[in-house]
Amino acid sequence: MARKRPDEAGVVSQVKNPELVHTRRRQIVDASVRLFIEKGFHKTPTRRIAEAVGFSIGSLYEYVSSKDDVLYLVCDAIHDEIETGIHRDIAREKQGLDGLEAAIGVYIRVCDTMADHLQLIYQETASLSKKWRRRVLESEVRITNIFVERIEQAVDEGTLAPMEPSSVELLAHTIMVIGHMWAFRRWFLKGRYTLEGYIAFQTRFILAAAREGGAPSAGAGPGPDQHAGNPSSMHWRQP
Template identity: 50%
Template sequence: MAKSIKKRVQTAHGEVPTQIKNPDLVRERRRHIIDSTVKLFIEHGYHKTTTRMIARAADFSIGSLYEYVSSKEDLLYLVCKTIHEEVGKAVENALSDNAREKERLAGIIRQYFLVCDRMADHILLMYQVTQFLPEKWKKQVLENEINITNIFIHALAGLAGKNKFPELDKARLNLVGHNISVLGQMWAFRRWHLKKNFTIDQYIEVQTDFILGLIF
């Protein structure tokens, strides 16, 4: 199961060229640049944030920054890809648990929702500014958004019919997969209001009961 999940999740930095040959260094430095960029985009807006501002916030020179990315569009794309990579890792870890099927699904939901909490600003930014990406990146981001849902659908299909986990037809698999994806992101979009009544753990508990109720 975990191996097939890996095949469905692309690496977060594969499509954007870099002058650096060390992939671990690229991953580490780009993640630092990405996190700095998210803060700037949220504070100043996408159009008003310059590459010079990004370099300063990340403690890079302009020349060093361009060794890892060539434009703001690259960075925005990498923000989106990083979210998808984090989700893939979370689901893969949850699936490696030896718990029974129902508990493993609850674990998948929990780990995904925690990613949405941890990367809430990244997710919100992704939906706000994807429209500004070049068409090739925009298309890839939209495809990757469906890929996230497909991770859940594939995981559900692997659990269905085992022990006391019900069989699920294609339509139900699709519906539950989309519910998991959207309800996790809802925490990112509406956390400013939801936090008035729920902690992230309480939110996970309520939404997990709802999702499991679609199956059991």
């Protein structure tokens, strides 16, 4: 058996060819996303994942060490696709308040496209080991920082009133939740609102809060490490 080595994501592999590892893991992720959305993580046996990719169980475990690794790679790939979609579609030439407004619309549209994937992350992240769960939460914060930067840019340019850093962060997290809301509550919202109508309403809501200087100053709360040890406080399951 070849000696295991860590790859860039921290998931170990017995295979030494990085390009082959990337290709095979992409296949594993694509198959697993479909299965996890359809059946759920716990009801999908590792054998079924291997069959969907066209691997034997032994071949599958050359690229991952456990089913936990597979779930982490799925969550990481989903976050990467969301982040890439936001960066790709944001109009770079727009600055200040216009740039923030454009970013909100782009983000909610990405959430609409990836609604099933977002729901998968929120339903199954609690099943991850503490190490991988912390990584997933760090990815959430990284995406949130896209909006932190947009808000700070608008403040620096004078198109938004100055606000405390805690207010900037809370406003950015509110934008994230509004995007998730469209994905999680679609069973209700899509029967009553168009996507563009939802974007227009929520953008007005966010910009009104931003013009008032954001949210109230917040006291210290638990950090990512504390949340990682208490996943029930972070995740909500759609009824």
